[in-house]
Amino acid sequence: METWLSHPAVQAVGLPFIVALIVALPLARTRWLAIAQVAGFAVCATLVAGWSLEALTSTRKLAIIGIATLALCALVEVGSSNWRAAAATSAVALGFAAAWMLWRLLAQKEIGPALLAALLAAGYVVLQAGLSLHAGADPVRSTAAGAVLALATGAVAILGASAVLGSMAIAVGVSAVATLVLPWLRNEAPPRGRSIALPVSAVAALGDVAAVLVAELPGYCLVPLALVFPVSHLAPALRPVRTRAAVAFALALIPAAAAIALAWFRPA
Amino acid sequence: MNRLACILLTLLAPAAASAASASYNIDPLHSFPNFSVNHLGMTTVHGRFERMTGKIVYDSAAKTGSMEVHVPTSTVSTGDAKRADGVRSRDEHLRSADFFNASEFPDMTFKSTKMNFAGDKLESIEGNLTLVGVTKPVKLNVTSFNCGPHPYTKKAMCGAYVEGTIKRTDFGMKYGVPGISDDVKLAIGVEAYQE
Numbered sequence: 001m002e003t004w005l006s007h008p009a010v011q012a013v014g015l016p017f018i019v020a021l022i023v024a025l026p027l028a029r030t031r032w033l034a035i036a037q038v039a040g041f042a043v044c045a046t047l048v049a050g051w052s053l054e055a056l057t058s059t060r061k062l063a064i065i066g067i068a069t070l071a072l073c074a075l076v077e078v079g080s081s082n083w084r085a086a087a088a089t090s091a092v093a094l095g096f097a098a099a100w101m102l103w104r105l106l107a108q109k110e111i112g113p114a115l116l117a118a119l120l121a122a123g124y125v126v127l128q129a130g131l132s133l134h135a136g137a138d139p140v141r142s143t144a145a146g147a148v149l150a151l152a153t154g155a156v157a158i159l160g161a162s163a164v165l166g167s168m169a170i171a172v173g174v175s176a177v178a179t180l181v182l183p184w185l186r187n188e189a190p191p192r193g194r195s196i197a198l199p200v201s202a203v204a205a206l207g208d209v210a211a212v213l214v215a216e217l218p219g220y221c222l223v224p225l226a227l228v229f230p231v232s233h234l235a236p237a238l239r240p241v242r243t244r245a246a247v248a249f250a251l252a253l254i255p256a257a258a259a260i261a262l263a264w265f266r267p268a
Numbered sequence: 269m270n271r272l273a274c275i276l277l278t279l280l281a282p283a284a285a286s287a288a289s290a291s292y293n294i295d296p297l298h299s300f301p302n303f304s305v306n307h308l309g310m311t312t313v314h315g316r317f318e319r320m321t322g323k324i325v326y327d328s329a330a331k332t333g334s335m336e337v338h339v340p341t342s343t344v345s346t347g348d349a350k351r352a353d354g355v356r357s358r359d360e361h362l363r364s365a366d367f368f369n370a371s372e373f374p375d376m377t378f379k380s381t382k383m384n385f386a387g388d389k390l391e392s393i394e395g396n397l398t399l400v401g402v403t404k405p406v407k408l409n410v411t412s413f414n415c416g417p418h419p420y421t422k423k424a425m426c427g428a429y430v431e432g433t434i435k436r437t438d439f440g441m442k443y444g445v446p447g448i449s450d451d452v453k454l455a456i457g458v459e460a461y462q463e
Contacts, residue, residue: 006445048442055401055440057372059365104372159356162365164443214371215364 011047012154012167013174016040020175028182031193033139034073038199040175041066041168048164058210059164061101065094066172066203073195076133083194087133090195094129094202095122101206102213121209124222125202131229132201136194138233140183140241144248145232146197147176150204152225152256156263157207161215169207176200180245187241201229218266224258231255289327292426292460294337296321299458301339306449315346315362317376324460326415326426328388335380335393337456341368366443373400381405389413393430402439408432408454424462431455 004010020040027033045051045063053060072090079086099106099118106114128149135142150173158166176197183190190196208225211217232252238244302316322337341363348358363370380395390413397406408430415426432454437445 003446006447050440050442052440055373057365057369057401057440108374163361164366210365214369216360 005047008163008167011044012170015047016044016171017174017178019043020178021181024179024182029191031077031191031196032073033143033179033190033193034195034197034199035070036179037172037175038067038070040178041172041199041203044168044171048167056104058101058104058214059162059168062165062168062203062206062210065097065101065206066168066199068097069094069199069202072202073193073198076136076195076198077193083133087130087194090198091126091129091133094205095126098122098125098206098209101210105214117213120219121213124209124226125205127226128201128205128208128229129198131226132197133194135229135233136196136198137192138237138244139190139193139196140180140245141232141235141237141248142197142229143176143180143200144235144245145229145252146200146204147173147180148232148249148252148256149173149225149228150176150200150207152228152259153204153207153211155260156217156221156225157211157215159260159263160217160221160266161211165207165210165215169204172200172203183241184245189241189244217263221259221262221266224255224262227255228252289325289330289332290424291463292324292326292424293463294320294322294324295425295459295461299460300456301337302455302457304453304455306451308447309449313346315344317341318343318345320456320458322378324426324428324458328415331383331385331388333380333383333390335378335383335395337378337458339376339378340370340374341376341399342370342374344368344370367441369400378406378408390428397434397439399434399439400441404434404438406432406434408456418461426458426460426462428458429455430458 020036023039024033024036027035049059049063076083076086076090098121102121106118132142132146135145150169154166154170154173157169208222212219231254232248235248235251296319299320300316301320304312304314307313317339320337320339324335326333344359344362346358351357362368377398378395380393382394383390384392390410392410393408395406396403411429411431413428418425434452435450436452437450
């Protein structure tokens with residue numbers, strides 16, 4: 001059992017997908033499908049990083065923030081009468097969370113470079129969270145884009161940063177895929193939930209900045225990843241959910257593949 | 269005469285004590301922390317850190333002492349530093365957050381709390397190892413410990429070889445267990461010169 005649970009494919013793909021699918025079943029007709037993404041992510045975080053608060057590494061902080069995105073989802077969904085303000089608050093909160101996640105690294109830098117790194121990291125996270133909330137008007141396209149973003153983050157993290165970080169990003173990505181399984185089978189879009197792709201996009205964006213600043217992933221790899229949501233949004237709002245999801249996935253894969261290629265062919 | 273002897277002894281005692289207790293600076297050119305870890309149950313991979321600094325205080329008469337060592341984790345080396353094809357090398361992976369997390373935790377330290385003697389022989393050193401931000405007690409067995417003058421320069425020096433085993437998961441380093449074993453053997457060779 002221990003050997004099975006320690007297998008990277010089980011930790012990052014198998015278990016998160018199954019757990020997310022199980023959690024998604026009762027939530028399929030609600031606005032709370034994001035909970036399933038967080039559940040799948042939490043399983044992976046437990047297996048690869050654990051929840052010890054001794055030595056609060058950026059990876060563990062990422063796990064904590066990933067869980068905490070549920071509170072932001074609640075803020076957006078409950079405050080849906082003024083969702084723009086709630087969405088802006090959530091995005092900015094994630095920007096501060098990015099600075100907190102990277103604090104140990106930033107504290108070792110001079111004030112100027114530290115501020116610049118914090119602003120760029122927070123800006124990127126705010127951008128991705130904002131794009132996902134904006135895209136949330138179409139839960140199928142936004143979940144597809146979020147899943148591709150996280151899977152691409154996982155790939156670039158494994159190539160240029162850390163396998164643990166990569167596993168966590170892949171886990172939230174496959175969990176997002178799991179939340180699309182039922183709508184796919186029913187060929188019926190889930191209820192509109194603005195925050196449906198917030199956990200997956202937040203974890204992916206935080207993973208991206210961690211891969212650049214904590215590890216050695218070149219920053220330019222993030223440029224195509226910033227285009228994942230806008231490009232997937234080009235998918236026509238076709239009535240058949242299966243087709244819409246497939247087109248959104250395919251379009252999102254274009255910038256994602258570019259980011260992976262940049263990470264793969266980065267200078268030695 | 270007896271009074272004179274007492275006075276002389278009283279005056280000389282502190283000097284004698286300080287002569288017995290000496291501080292030694294670790295020579296980074298001849299001191300390396302080595303480690304070995306089982307890989308896939310098939311073989312043992314060896315590595316070391318290329319830099320180590322610190323100080324040893326040793327009092328042979330009082331059988332006391334202390335040891336403080338600092339190791340920059342970015343100097344980890346296992347013979348796979350850079351790959352021409354651009355694929356991440358093992359040393360780069362070891363520096364990542366999966367293992368030593370060198371960018372967030374650039375320093376590994378060992379601070380002794382107790383030196384154990386068997387007769388006149390230094391047998392083991394107990395202390396706290398701080399790795400990846402986690403501090404845990406560790407016991408290192410001393411396989412050799414010698415002090416004396418450098419054969420050519422005659423400068424006072426000490427040398428030691430200590431060994432121990434840690435569980436890396438105790439320090440939050442979970443990646444790859446059990447394929448890359450949890451148990452990590454440490455073997456640290458040290459030379460230090462008197463201040």
